[in-house]
Amino acid sequence: MNKKVVLIQDNEETLNIMDEVLEDEGFDVIPSLTTEPIEKIDEIDPDVVIVDDHIKGDKKGSQVIKELKSDPQTEEVSSVLTSTSYDLAKTAEECKADDYIEKPFDIDHMVEVVKKNAE
Template identity: 30%
Template sequence: MAEAKKIFVFDDNRDILDLCTFIFEDAGYEIKTSESANDIENQVAAYMPDIIFMDNWLPDLGGIQATKAIKNNPDLKHIPVIYFSANNDISALADEAGADSYLSKPFDIEALEEIVKKHLI
């Protein structure tokens, strides 16, 4: 059996992290969550996920800076980053951050699973 794909979710909202964990584990993925983007490159490098979900509002280092840090790192830049936020300007924020895609909150579970499948080919 193929190794489970790994998803890393950054969000300062525990409920969102719990919900994502439940959905992704149920779908057969391995998941790691973090409430802060502190030391983002080391957090990501230690886990080497197949895909990252990045919230806009993160303590200390915001989602835009965190995404840029990942995309500027030669060892990490291949990892798709999905920007997800309740912000009305999410497409502009995702562009500014250099994210690969974005998902508005609140999201429906189907949309969440679809975006993962699309980027995990």
């Protein structure tokens, strides 16, 4: 069975590229430009959640991950923060993300991070 990835990005082009690459790698991707899939996280039951820190809506991606990690039902879900911000490593650590991907990202590196966290 394929690993499931919830992919939330702020930019449609980035979302489409990441979605396509990850699907080519054999992942089932649930792509979104909003945090809507997070509302249905129990139903979706993903292996990895990838969230951009600058998503549209009232919450930052780091806040979304912080909430996932502080809920006993979702704390086991691997969470990866993506962003162009220069202090991404620090932000990722603060929100307890399992990993992070700096943008602009190298496709091979992105795939590596997702595979590592999907295990």
